[in-house]
Amino acid sequence: RKEVEQDPGPFNVPEGATVAFNCTYSNSASQSFFWYRQDCRKEPKLLMSVYSSGNEDGRFTAQLNRASQYISLLIRDSKLSDSATYLCARGYGQNFVFGPGTRLSVLP
Amino acid sequence: SQTIHQWPATLVQPVGSPLSLECTVEGTSNPNLYWYRQAAGRGLQLLFYSVGIGQISSEVPQNLSASRPQDRQFILSSKKLLLSDSGFYLCAWSVGGGTDTQYFGPGTRLTVL
Numbered sequence: 001r002k003e004v005e006q007d008p009g010p011f012n013v014p015e016g017a018t019v020a021f022n023c024t025y026s027n028s029a030s031q032s033f034f035w036y037r038q039d040c041r042k043e044p045k046l047l048m049s050v051y052s053s054g055n056e057d058g059r060f061t062a063q064l065n066r067a068s069q070y071i072s073l074l075i076r077d078s079k080l081s082d083s084a085t086y087l088c089a090r091g092y093g094q095n096f097v098f099g100p101g102t103r104l105s106v107l108p
Numbered sequence: 109s110q111t112i113h114q115w116p117a118t119l120v121q122p123v124g125s126p127l128s129l130e131c132t133v134e135g136t137s138n139p140n141l142y143w144y145r146q147a148a149g150r151g152l153q154l155l156f157y158s159v160g161i162g163q164i165s166s167e168v169p170q171n172l173s174a175s176r177p178q179d180r181q182f183i184l185s186s187k188k189l190l191l192s193d194s195g196f197y198l199c200a201w202s203v204g205g206g207t208d209t210q211y212f213g214p215g216t217r218l219t220v221l
Binding site: 100 | 150151211214
């Protein structure tokens, strides 16, 4: 089993929709979790950190379920500009492991 | 504020040629530094990380090497490039001392022909 797994998508949703991604991890000792956004041919940029049960920032909500070993990202009222690949990552010590990413396309 | 620079932005090299990619961080001291590679359509693969000058940990055995000659400088090198070395190389930094958010540089897109 891979350390961090994500559904690669693509998720094609209409503008204004709510969309959710899950990310599962296998290392129960993981200390911290992150969601990054990566636009085509660009570097990943931090979207949210998830240190406890969850975090919310505007239209974005991240939740952590340690018992089931997954984190989720919910995007409400999707915008065209939300189209990107969303990477989740888990950290333990200096060790960071990224998932392969989930591609989101928001359609007009 | 902290900034991270990488150069060159793009590079086309023949098989067997050497490689040197540079990454520098400004606005912070004693950062953790990382080199990742992202092959086309693939996830991020951690290649090396460093917690201090001269301290390099290798995650994947291959024909690449890394060095940290100064606190905020991280260099990725190869003596002879392979076709499989093509990819998007990303440098990242985090606050030293533990697991913390990683921030990425703009990356170098390498094509080996």
